[in-house]
Amino acid sequence: MPRLAAELGVTVAELGPAYWSGRTAFDLGCSAEEYWTGVLAALGRDPEPALLAALSETDSIKWSTLPQVSADLLTHLQGRGVRLGVLSNAPGPLAAAVRAAQWAGGIAHLVFSAEVALAKPDPAIYAHADTVYGTEPGDVVFFDDRVENVEAARAHGWDAHVWAGADAALDILGRSVVT
Numbered sequence: 001m002p003r004l005a006a007e008l009g010v011t012v013a014e015l016g017p018a019y020w021s022g023r024t025a026f027d028l029g030c031s032a033e034e035y036w037t038g039v040l041a042a043l044g045r046d047p048e049p050a051l052l053a054a055l056s057e058t059d060s061i062k063w064s065t066l067p068q069v070s071a072d073l074l075t076h077l078q079g080r081g082v083r084l085g086v087l088s089n090a091p092g093p094l095a096a097a098v099r100a101a102q103w104a105g106g107i108a109h110l111v112f113s114a115e116v117a118l119a120k121p122d123p124a125i126y127a128h129a130d131t132v133y134g135t136e137p138g139d140v141v142f143f144d145d146r147v148e149n150v151e152a153a154r155a156h157g158w159d160a161h162v163w164a165g166a167d168a169a170l171d172i173l174g175r176s177v178v179t
Contacts, residue, residue, distance in 0.1 A: 003058055007051075010043060018042035026091040029114040032056040035091065056093050063090070064097035071103050073166040078106045082173075085109040087129045087142070089119045109133050120144070121152030130156075143169055 005015040018039045026035040036055050037047040045051075066074070077084060084107045090098065095112035098104050111129045118125040130137060137157025144150050145163045153160035161172055 003062065004055060007054060007058060008040075008043060008045065014043065015039075024119065027089040027113045027119050029092065029117050032091065032093050060093045060097035063094050064101050066101075066103050069166045073169060074103055074106070076170075077173075083108060085111070085129070085133050085140075087111045087120070087125065089113040120146070120149040123152060123156055126153055126156035126158065141173060143172075 001012045001015060001019070004019070005012045008015060021042065022030070022035050022038045026032075033047070033052055036052045039055070040047050040051070074084065086098070086104070086107055086109070088095075088098070088111070090112040092112075092114045095110070095114055098112070099110060104110065109129075109132050111125070111132050113119040113125065116125065116128055118128060120126075126137075130140070133140070138159075140153075140158040142150070142153045142158045142160040143163045144153065144160065147162060150160040150162050161169075163169070
């Protein structure tokens with residue numbers, strides 16, 4: 001958010017309401033142009049094409065870049081043969097950035113809200129993910145940073161946990177299984 005705010009010449013506090021107000025529609029598949037035009041309009045700015053593209057790129061890079069500790073966790077799990085999947089509320093440009101990210105190369109199944117017109121915590125997205133993953137609900141251990149998404153995943157039958165960091169994830173997964 002600080003980079004986006006700086007690019008727009010506003011504070012993070014000013015950007016926040018404009019950024020989040022249309023995010024659900026963006027996550028469900030509206031175009032980047034439509035989303036960023038709405039953000040700019042809320043901030044009293046005109047939708048200049050170069051600015052729309054720059055904002056979309058900055059936002060996608062921000063959300064698709066993993067902290068090193070998370071990248072290391074994925075590498076560790078992949079090295080132990082743990083089957084990984086992604087289920088993310090993500091607009092189209094972010095889905096493309098994740099697919100292109102080096103860290104996503106070893107992940108067999110990537111499910112993005114914009115591509116299926118469903119978003120967490122809608123129960124249908126968890127069922128859809130099971131279909132894509134080839135799993136039954138009891139087969140999936142799921143981590144998410146939002147409590148409502150974890151609760152919905154649990155209601156679906158997944159072993160779901162609020163993300164508390166790589167060490168906590170390893171504890172939940174059982175160090176004996178992944179070490």
